[in-house]
Amino acid sequence: MxxxxxxxxxxxxxxxxxxxxxxxxxxxxxxxxxxxxxxxxxxxxxxxxxxxxxxxxxxxxxxxxxxxxxxxxxxxxxxxxxxxxxxxxxxxxxxxxxxxxxxxxxxxxxxxxxxxxxxxxxxxxxxxxxYPKTGIVLVQQDEIKVIEAYLNEIEDTDSYELDINTNDWRIKKGPRQIQGENNQKDDFKARFNANKQRWYKQIAPKLDKRAKDHGWEKIFVVGEPDPANALTEQLNKPVEKVVQKNMLDHEESKVLEEVFG
Incomplete structure (x- = not known):
């Protein structure tokens, strides 16, 4: 309604x-x-x-x-x-x-x-x-989750993951892959720091289009300072607030409480 x-x-x-x-x-x-x-x-x-x-x-x-x-x-x-x-x-x-x-x-x-x-x-x-139509974008380096909410109720969710071999974002299927070895984590961190602006520049138009098509009146970006700020810079739509907290794996209801609380 x-x-x-x-x-x-x-x-x-x-x-x-x-x-x-x-x-x-x-x-x-x-x-x-x-x-x-x-x-x-x-x-x-x-x-x-x-x-x-x-x-x-x-x-x-x-x-x-x-x-x-x-x-x-x-x-x-x-x-x-x-x-x-x-x-x-x-x-x-x-x-x-x-x-x-x-x-x-x-x-x-x-x-x-x-x-x-x-x-x-x-x-x-x-x-x-x-509690208007709201898009909450949770970001954690190579993964982004979108929660759409209206009147403090969740209407839809989607997750995107970055294929670091092709540098393309795609709808996530299955559990997130966790880097196992420390040297792999270090290599990915270095790669992320070198490419984050380009990576987020690729996903930003998809998020802007979703915001327009679904009538988001407010946008919140949630994540650790580095990826959250980097993504915010690439969005054309104005962001209501950046919540500098990693909540990608939190329950969606807890995310709403954090954003609207």
Whole structure:
């Protein structure tokens, strides 16, 4: 789901009278110390009940009916997706179903409920600003790994390796070959230092094209200072940040934590 396009649509939504817009941000993060006992279920139940009580006291039967229609749809979504919840749930809806935005996200959000003329988009906008479409390029001399992420979730990964016999980069297949003898390592290090600019100049256009084709809004380069800086110099696309840390063999989730943490 492209959140930027969804936000553009939601920004034009305005409802008058009894047919208002429901917005919910619900923290379901099991790693949150305040959520250890599944407290989100209590917050969810209370949040809906508070609106029902208010509308019952107001005496507006039509508006209460509309809210109950929305409530039924929201409860159905929560029940149907509970086992797949990540860290938060976002729902924006109207009774006539002309507005229905519902998704599970991998970020902890502040629990909030709204019933008003327009969608409440503050947290949604912040989400897309903090975690846009991102390319994370991990580099370690003769190997490069690309992690594509959106909204703090991994969308795709690829690894490239350098064939030092042909000086060409290719998609990696199989485990990385580790140099065995010390003299081999020394020889490769000398060769790397002599050729790194040329080698990275060859792979840079592939990364720039991927960034353009896949709509990367931010690029991070991760690796030890020498290869990371050398690769960054060859990229035409601006790099948001260089993380000077070798994480090529780390779990992808740990890489995201390092980059966005």
């Amino acid at each position: 492209d959140y930027n396009k969804e936000i553009e649509k939601l920004e034009n939504v305005r409802r008058e009278g009894q047919n208002k817009v429901f917005t919910m941000y619900l923290n379901t993060d099991p790693s949150d110390p305040e959520q250890q006992g599944g407290e989100w279920k209590i917050h969810f139940k209370n949040g809906l009940r508070n609106f029902e009580q208010y509308l019952e006291e107001s005496g507006d039967k039509e508006e209460r009916k509309n809210f109950q229609l929305v409530k039924q749809k929201v409860e159905k979504f929560v029940r149907g997706n509970e086992q797949e919840f990540l860290r938060s749930v976002i729902i924006i809806a109207t009774a006539d179903e002309e507005v229905w935005f519902a998704d599970r996200v991998q970020m902890r959000m502040k629990t909030e409920f709204f019933w008003q003329e327009t969608p409440e988009l503050t947290q949604l906008r912040k989400l897309t600003e903090t």
